[in-house]
Amino acid sequence: MTGEQDEGWLDGSWQTTQWEQLGVDPTRPSVARVYDAVLGGKDNFAVDRAVAARRLELIPDGGQGARLSRAFLARGVRHLARLGIRQFLDIGSGLPTAQNTHQVAQSVIPDARVVYVDHDPMVLSHARALLTDNPFTEAVLGDLRQPEVILGDPVVKDFLDWSRPIGLLLLGIVHHLADSDRPGRLVRTLLEQLPPGSCLLLSHFCDASSEARALEEAFQQMLGSGRMRGEQEIRAFFDGTELLEPGVVPVVAWHPEEEPPGAEGPEPRTPSTLLVFGGLGRVRP
Numbered sequence: 502m503t504g505e506q507d508e509g510w511l512d513g514s515w516q517t518t519q520w521e522q523l524g525v526d527p528t529r530p531s532v533a534r535v536y537d538a539v540l541g542g543k544d545n546f547a548v549d550r551a552v553a554a555r556r557l558e559l560i561p562d563g564g565q566g567a568r569l570s571r572a573f574l575a576r577g578v579r580h581l582a583r584l585g586i587r588q589f590l591d592i593g594s595g596l597p598t599a600q601n602t603h604q605v606a607q608s609v610i611p612d613a614r615v616v617y618v619d620h621d622p623m624v625l626s627h628a629r630a631l632l633t634d635n636p637f638t639e640a641v642l643g644d645l646r647q648p649e650v651i652l653g654d655p656v657v658k659d660f661l662d663w664s665r666p667i668g669l670l671l672l673g674i675v676h677h678l679a680d681s682d683r684p685g686r687l688v689r690t691l692l693e694q695l696p697p698g699s700c701l702l703l704s705h706f707c708d709a710s711s712e713a714r715a716l717e718e719a720f721q722q723m724l725g726s727g728r729m730r731g732e733q734e735i736r737a738f739f740d741g742t743e744l745l746e747p748g749v750v751p752v753v754a755w756h757p758e759e760e761p762p763g764a765e766g767p768e769p770r771t772p773s774t775l776l777v778f779g780g781l782g783r784v785r786p
Contacts, residue, residue: 524622530724532677533595533621539567544596544623552723559716562773570704570777573752574672575600576759577702577781582609586668586700588661592618592645592691593674597631602670603638616657618643645674646682648690666698666784673777675738676706677726688738697786701742704752704779705735712772735778742782749780 525531527546534545538553541564545553560566578589587610591602594617606613617628617640628640639660643651651657661667669691678684692701708714708729720727736749747755753774 531621531623532593532674532724532726533619533624535724536567536673537596537598539564540571540598542596542598544627552720555719555723556716559719560712560772560776562771566773566776569753569774570673571598571600572760573704573755573777573779574602574670574702575605576756577672577779578602578605578668578670579609579759580756580781581668581700581702582606582613584700586666587612588614588665589668589670590616590618590657590661591670591672592643592651593671593677594619594624594628594640595673596621596624597627601631603632603635607637612637614638614661616641616660618651618654618657620644645671645678645687648687652691652694663694663696665696666700667695669695669699669701671701671703671738672779673704675703676728676730679726679728685737685740689741692741692784695784697784699784701739701782701784702779703735703738703782704777705730705738706776707732707735707751707778709751709775709778710772713776716776732778736780739780739782742784745781745783749778751775752777752779755779755781 528548530548530552534549535552538545538550539556557564589602589606594602602617603615606615615638619625620642622642625640625642632638632640639656641654641656643654671688675684675688678687706713706727706729708717708731713729717727717729732749739749751774
């Protein structure tokens, strides 16, 4: 970021009232800001830090689970780029942090196109400032509960080439949809519009541990969202795709060989490593 206003975003000197003018409610926790707080970031409010503290109390891993999810994003995007995917639609992208989608994709394919979508105005503000000098990346406001609106956004329609394969990223977002939102239908709506050869990279909270189930209760009380679902429920989101190896697994077990040399792997089968499952599916021609 550049400029005095952008520096204010980075060092937290912006006043709450200034965020409110952008449509940010500092009295209600945000999924993106809670995730930022778990990772030790500064783009969050006290209400977000309270949720993050409860999450770390229930699964005291120092935020390892969030870092494992971020590593899955990086491995998944690199994998997609090597499969020839040159454009990405990242819905529920969250606040910029290390290994953002465009950085990973463009490290493999310099002119890879990325559109970030998030419903949090703070995310949009940060993303647009970060991407000022990147002609191959855009960011728009959008809510996964309204897939038709996302697909109809002029940037999404025109910046991406819908005659060529697209990498759809739904990372850490579907589990914030209630059953009443009919998340399977929402995901299918997006998949049905993707060109042949496109891929879905998805990760989701799993109910594989008692700690995860306790976390679900805390998230519902404090955040108003956060559903732990079983492995079969998560796998069902890939219906209509060819699920690539190794299938839907804990994200730490998804192509761990692609981690950078020297990266220290976490202990297997802990509440932290079992918290998030993910996979990659290819849209059939």
